Amino acid sequence: xxxxxxxxxxxxxxxxxxxxxxxxxxxxxxxxxxxxxxxxxxxxxxxxxxxxxxxxxxxxxxxxxxxxxxxxxxxxxxxxxxxxxxxxxxxxxxxxxxxxxxxxxxxxxxxxxxxxxxxxxxxxxxxxxxxxxxxxxxxxxxxxxxxxxxxxxxxxxxxxxxxxxxxxxxxxxxxxxxxxxxxxxxxxx
Numbered sequence: 001x002x003x004x005x006x007x008x009x010x011x012x013x014x015x016x017x018x019x020x021x022x023x024x025x026x027x028x029x030x031x032x033x034x035x036x037x038x039x040x041x042x043x044x045x046x047x048x049x050x051x052x053x054x055x056x057x058x059x060x061x062x063x064x065x066x067x068x069x070x071x072x073x074x075x076x077x078x079x080x081x082x083x084x085x086x087x088x089x090x091x092x093x094x095x096x097x098x099x100x101x102x103x104x105x106x107x108x109x110x111x112x113x114x115x116x117x118x119x120x121x122x123x124x125x126x127x128x129x130x131x132x133x134x135x136x137x138x139x140x141x142x143x144x145x146x147x148x149x150x151x152x153x154x155x156x157x158x159x160x161x162x163x164x165x166x167x168x169x170x171x172x173x174x175x176x177x178x179x180x181x182x183x184x185x186x187x188x189x
Contacts, residue, residue: 030097031049032105033088034105035086063091106121
């Protein structure tokens with residue numbers, strides 16, 4: 001009985017340690033990062049970027065290598081003299097979903113008119129820092145697929161961004177760099 005229990009535990013640990021058994025797909029995603037410190041009031045936030053070939057686990061739609069993306073941001077911030085910071089990344093498959101997350105994160109750190117925040121938000125442009133695609137270890141062609149529909153959607157977003165038609169995530173008033181763009185009405189507080 002004891003031998004069967006030990007064999008069962010070893011089998012479960014072996015199956016748990018094999019990430020190659022799960023299926024993954026390569027798809028473009030929208031991503032941004034935030035770097036904050038518990039000892040400092042400065043919060044760094046990157047622009048929303050498109051990663052062409054991010055790996056997503058089919059079960060649960062989790063970004064594989066998420067820790068590696070946050071380490072990319074941490075390395076950038078450390079190289080610029082800001083050590084001991086906590087970095088996180090947020091991603092979405094659609095532009096409007098990532099814009100909601102981005103606005104919610106900025107609102108969290110900027111506060112409201114009644115209760116202004118004590119944080120100093122500093123934005124990192126895409127020219128300064130760019131996320132690079134990460135291929136997880138143990139991933140093979142046998143257990144992966146490429147999402148062609150999402151690739152076409154990302155190409156359209158890139159074309160819009162180059163033409164200046166994509167929503168700008170810098171502007172405080174919502175007008176963006178394009179004077180022809182319609183202003184975004186800020187939410188009521």
